[in-house]
Amino acid sequence: MTTDDTTQQLPPESPQPRRLLRSRSDRVIGGVCGGLGRYFNVDPIIFRIGAVVLAFIGGAGLLAYLAALLLIPSEDSPAAADAPAGRHRWLLIAGVIVLLLVTWPFLLGGGLLLAGILVPLAFLVAAGVVVWWFVSGEGPGDDAGDIAKRAALGIGILALCGLIAIAGAWAAAAGGESVVAITVIVAGVAILVGAFVRPVRWLVLPAVTLAVSAGVVAAAGIDLDGGVGERDYRPASAADMRDTYQLGMGELVLDLRQTDLPAGDVPVGIDLGIGEARLIVPDDVCVATDAEVGIGEARTFDRHNEGVDVDVEDLPGASPDTTRLVVNADVGVGSLRIGHSGADLDLDRGQFDRGHFDFGPRFGDDLGRNLACDA
Amino acid sequence: MTTSDATWPVTRSPDPTSVVAGIAVLALGVLLLLDASSTLELSFGVLAPVACAATGAILLASGMTRRR
Numbered sequence: 433m434t435t436d437d438t439t440q441q442l443p444p445e446s447p448q449p450r451r452l453l454r455s456r457s458d459r460v461i462g463g464v465c466g467g468l469g470r471y472f473n474v475d476p477i478i479f480r481i482g483a484v485v486l487a488f489i490g491g492a493g494l495l496a497y498l499a500a501l502l503l504i505p506s507e508d509s510p511a512a513a514d515a516p517a518g519r520h521r522w523l524l525i526a527g528v529i530v531l532l533l534v535t536w537p538f539l540l541g542g543g544l545l546l547a548g549i550l551v552p553l554a555f556l557v558a559a560g561v562v563v564w565w566f567v568s569g570e571g572p573g574d575d576a577g578d579i580a581k582r583a584a585l586g587i588g589i590l591a592l593c594g595l596i597a598i599a600g601a602w603a604a605a606a607g608g609e610s611v612v613a614i615t616v617i618v619a620g621v622a623i624l625v626g627a628f629v630r631p632v633r634w635l636v637l638p639a640v641t642l643a644v645s646a647g648v649v650a651a652a653g654i655d656l657d658g659g660v661g662e663r664d665y666r667p668a669s670a671a672d673m674r675d676t677y678q679l680g681m682g683e684l685v686l687d688l689r690q691t692d693l694p695a696g697d698v699p700v701g702i703d704l705g706i707g708e709a710r711l712i713v714p715d716d717v718c719v720a721t722d723a724e725v726g727i728g729e730a731r732t733f734d735r736h737n738e739g740v741d742v743d744v745e746d747l748p749g750a751s752p753d754t755t756r757l758v759v760n761a762d763v764g765v766g767s768l769r770i771g772h773s774g775a776d777l778d779l780d781r782g783q784f785d786r787g788h789f790d791f792g793p794r795f796g797d798d799l800g801r802n803l804a805c806d807a
Numbered sequence: 808m809t810t811s812d813a814t815w816p817v818t819r820s821p822d823p824t825s826v827v828a829g830i831a832v833l834a835l836g837v838l839l840l841l842d843a844s845s846t847l848e849l850s851f852g853v854l855a856p857v858a859c860a861a862t863g864a865i866l867l868a869s870g871m872t873r874r875r
Contacts (some may be wrong), residue, residue, distance in 0.1 A: 448866070564865075604839075609842065613836050614840065617833060619832055619836070620832035620833030621833065623829035624830065628821045636824075639828075640835070640865070643839060644854075647849060650843075650854075651850050652851075734822050741851050
């Protein structure tokens, strides 16, 4: 018997089926698109672009990616090495069925309730994985258990950061900015020392969160001194007026239409943390305004400014026999409105729908003109 | 190995991500303290670029560390 004979007697070797595995070498997040590209012999960038586009159209791309991340094994995982081809094929079929079940409402444009739950959940899981990746250096992982565990840990850190952000913002707004600043500095020193002794990278995200939340409060100039709620002031004369009307959070209305104001300069201050401040003045009063709004809008008569770090400086002069109201206003987050009759549209409580948060007169509502000032 | 060798800790290189993150957090803390002491008036025009630069530096250091 020759060697050729022996060879001819052996059964022909069946070709190995291609296996869909997440790529280890060509990956941006979990190697799903890299694996798909290799499986279909297509440039993976096509799958990546498709996933991003679908992620923005109803979130289907994100869900599909997440499902693929959970179902398709990584090429260097033990599951990929041990699993026989037949089992792998069934796993792939099961994965496709799950994918279709999960994504059909989005692909068909329906399932709003499902979308309302699953899309935020998918974003949350993705955010959790990314956060844990940054904190620990452990990527998405090779199997569903690892991914779920790391996502849960990352979500836990995110929740902790949310609490820290709220606590830091509240503390800074309540006058404890120095305490928050020192806490951030101590955290920075701990992270720096830890770099040489034992890294504490888990502390970075909470420390940055605390610093940024307190920084936003400081930049907006939010100050919760003065309490929370609604304040409605209608002083009878200039003697009854306060130097500064202060409110931490809520709605502050200062109505001077019935106030007996002398000729000349009458200073008044408005200090609001978060909410809406409205100043209503008589038609024969000239108003000079120096105002700052951290985030929001400032409307003074026919002038309108909005955005962040809004500065309004409008200081016209007035004749000596005219009342000139010199307003110094500071609003952290919200709106400031100064005007004549138009600003009191919702002062009559009966005509105002308190069921929703209303910023008062809309843009375009007539706040009058500052005509009592000299041109 | 001598006795003195045994007492000295093993020299290890610092974690670059932690160094950058520590400096960034420290800078943010100092900025807040300056604002609290009225030495500096913090506005969004200052905070936004500083916060973005700090976050970017940390992510950059983290990414470069991971690639090594």
